[in-house]
Amino acid sequence: MTTLYDKLGGEETIRTAVDRFYAKVLADDTVKHYFEHTDMEKQREHQTKFLSFALGGPNQYGGTSMEKAHEGMNIQPKEFLAIATHLQATLEELGAEEEDIETIMTKINGLKDSVVHQ
Numbered sequence: 001m002t003t004l005y006d007k008l009g010g011e012e013t014i015r016t017a018v019d020r021f022y023a024k025v026l027a028d029d030t031v032k033h034y035f036e037h038t039d040m041e042k043q044r045e046h047q048t049k050f051l052s053f054a055l056g057g058p059n060q061y062g063g064t065s066m067e068k069a070h071e072g073m074n075i076q077p078k079e080f081l082a083i084a085t086h087l088q089a090t091l092e093e094l095g096a097e098e099e100d101i102e103t104i105m106t107k108i109n110g111l112k113d114s115v116v117h118q
Contacts, residue, residue, distance in 0.1 A: 003056025004100055011052060017090050018047045024086040031082050034073060054107060066114035074117045084108050 008014065022044060026032050035043070049060045063069060087108060091101045 004103065005052055005055040005057030007100060008055065008094070008096055011048070011057065013094060014052050014055070014057070015044075015048050017094055018044050018051065020093060021086055021090045022047075024089065025083065028082055028086065031079050034075075034079075055104070066111050070115045075115055077112075077116055080112055080116050 005014070008017075022035075022040065026035060026040075046063060050063060053059045084105065088101060088105055091104060096104075
């Protein structure tokens with residue numbers, strides 16, 4: 001069975017996606033403030049490992065849970081939506097198939113309750 005990780009092009013494509021994704025995020029006044037004091041090189045590496053694992057690639061992700069990673073950040077639904085929209089646009093730019101984008105976005109939306117401040 002081919003994983004989404006393989007179908008999208010493996011780690012090289014995931015790295016490209018992460019770079020494009022963060023370019024969008026850091027240009028967005030709605031969410032860029034969350035990354036003002038973030039080591040973006042480290043963040044990109046972390047996100048590449050997370051997405052690779054989430055899409056069926058190798059499990060190199062050793063990060064904390066979604067709840068812990070976003071604890072105290074006071075992320076609101078509109079900010080979660082902005083991030084999800086940037087990810088979807090990035091996947092579309094990279095030529096991912098509509099069905100695959102829907103699968104990925106369903107997974108991302110499943111994380112909302114762990115990320116958004118209650």
